[in-house]
Amino acid sequence: MMPIARQLAASYTVVVYDRRGRGESGDTPPYAPAREVEDVLSLIEVLGGTASLFGISSGAALALEAAKRHAGVRRLAVFEAPFVVDDTRPPIREEWERIEQALADGRPDDALRTFLGSVGMPRPLLWLMRRLPLWKRLRTLAPTLPYDGALVQRFQLGAPLRAEEWAGVAVPTLVLDGGRSHAWMRHAMRALADVLPSARYHTLPGQTHNISAAAIAPVLAEFFASDAVPRPADG
Numbered sequence: 001m002m003p004i005a006r007q008l009a010a011s012y013t014v015v016v017y018d019r020r021g022r023g024e025s026g027d028t029p030p031y032a033p034a035r036e037v038e039d040v041l042s043l044i045e046v047l048g049g050t051a052s053l054f055g056i057s058s059g060a061a062l063a064l065e066a067a068k069r070h071a072g073v074r075r076l077a078v079f080e081a082p083f084v085v086d087d088t089r090p091p092i093r094e095e096w097e098r099i100e101q102a103l104a105d106g107r108p109d110d111a112l113r114t115f116l117g118s119v120g121m122p123r124p125l126l127w128l129m130r131r132l133p134l135w136k137r138l139r140t141l142a143p144t145l146p147y148d149g150a151l152v153q154r155f156q157l158g159a160p161l162r163a164e165e166w167a168g169v170a171v172p173t174l175v176l177d178g179g180r181s182h183a184w185m186r187h188a189m190r191a192l193a194d195v196l197p198s199a200r201y202h203t204l205p206g207q208t209h210n211i212s213a214a215a216i217a218p219v220l221a222e223f224f225a226s227d228a229v230p231r232p233a234d235g
Contacts, residue, residue, distance in 0.1 A: 001056065003213035004220070011221055015043060019059070021144040033065065033150050040066040050074055052224050056211065057082055057119065058148035061155070068168035077174040077220055080181060080209055082119050083155040085191045088184035092118050092156035096149040108142035115145050119209060120182045163195040173199040174223045176216065178207030185209065
């Protein structure tokens with residue numbers, strides 16, 4: 001996220017925050033998705049009461065929930081919320097159970113492997129990541145993985161998205177995916193754009209779930225600068 005933020009900061013005031021229980025942010029159990037939404041809404045108030053939101057993966061689901069609940073959200077962009085809306089892949093259910101069991105057993109590495117595999121990370125890349133310094137930082141996030149599950153699991157059961165679930169997201173919304181991302185994720189983003197009241201669907205050619213800042217930042221900058229209603233969904 002930081003490379004994207006740095007590019008957007010040339011034109012906007014950009015706030016990137018550590019979600020509850022991550023980085024320098026504290027945690028106050030018990031966890032509930034509504035509390036994460038409250039965190040976002042509090043930030044909007046600190047910024048003067050209006051803001052545009054952008055989220056990636058489970059952060060996209062969080063941004064969608066926040067947009068339902070705050071009239072000061074001006075525009076919303078989401079990239080590849082990990083929803084499962086058809087039979088392109090099996091529902092993501094047992095993976096969350098394995099993640100929670102691994103954490104209960106004190107096996108954060110296993111929890112991370114299961115989580116990253118559930119969003120389609122190829123095994124060779126996963127093998128490489130475990131040998132990079134990045135893995136140590138990811139391990140510190142492992143205890144909060146169930147928070148992501150609480151945000152997205154009900155949308156990962158292979159059922160179509162219901163328009164009434166998203167009727168409150170009335171702001172102009174840009175729904176993005178990568179042209180080389182898994183079909184199940186791309187199907188979900190197209191379906192999301194179809195049920196949102198004012199959304200445009202756009203694919204970033206050649207991109208995957210591991211999005212390049214150079215590919216997405218200019219698209220976001222243009223979208224956030226516009227006051228126009230998004231055009232009809234495109235490919």
